[in-house]
Amino acid sequence: MTGAFLNGVIAGYGIAVPVGAIGVLIATLSARDSLRVGAAAGLGAATADGLYALVAVAGGAAVAGLIAPVAVPLRWVGAVVLLGLAAWTARGAFRGAATERAERPTTALRAYAGVLALTLLNPATVIYFAALVLGSGGSGGGPWFVAGAFLASASWQLFVAGGGSLIGRLLTGPRGRLITALVSSVVIAVLAVRLVL
Secondary structure (H helix, E strand, O other): OHHHHHHHHHHHHHHHOOOOHHHHHHHHHHHHOOHHHHHHHHHHHHHHHHHHHHHHHHHOHHHHHHHHHHHHHHHHHHHHHHHHHHHHHHHHHHHOHHHHHHHOOOOHHHHHHHHHHHHHOOOHHHHHHHHHHHHOOOOOOOHHHHHHHHHHHHHHHHHHHHHHHHHHHHOOOHHHHHHHHHHHHHHHHHHHHHHHO
16 A cells, blocks of 8 residues: 555656646646636646546556557647647736736636646656556556555645745736746747647
């Protein structure tokens, strides 16, 4: 039990810690909206990681084999969605945060569902977990591995959300919001392009 849980924790941090478009999005949502919205978004990413760990434990090589042929199209879909998100963020920066919020406020549920869906578009995660499960003799520790992976991912994503919230408090003026939104848009766009290259 302890070994499987620890393996899951290490695997969860291994997939969550590298900063990518999802991490930038979580930090941006915390900075722009609230810690509650950013934390919900982070839990959406952690839920996807936990689901992929569960799929890997349940199906291992078979699941990785099924996903491999559609990995490239899924990466392209993810890149297009991220580019759209980058454009939307930049548009909101120029229109002003107050106007953007008045039109359609970001709720915690919408942030959770959106980031969950975006994270599920990354098939490399299930392949990563499947490789770890298969490398440990195929069992992977079952539910303890999944729990460790989910909790590690959740703790990291909440840390990122907290950092985004702190930055949001430091950069509360209109110029700071404009700059951070534009930087976020550029970073998300670059990461989207890297997803398919």
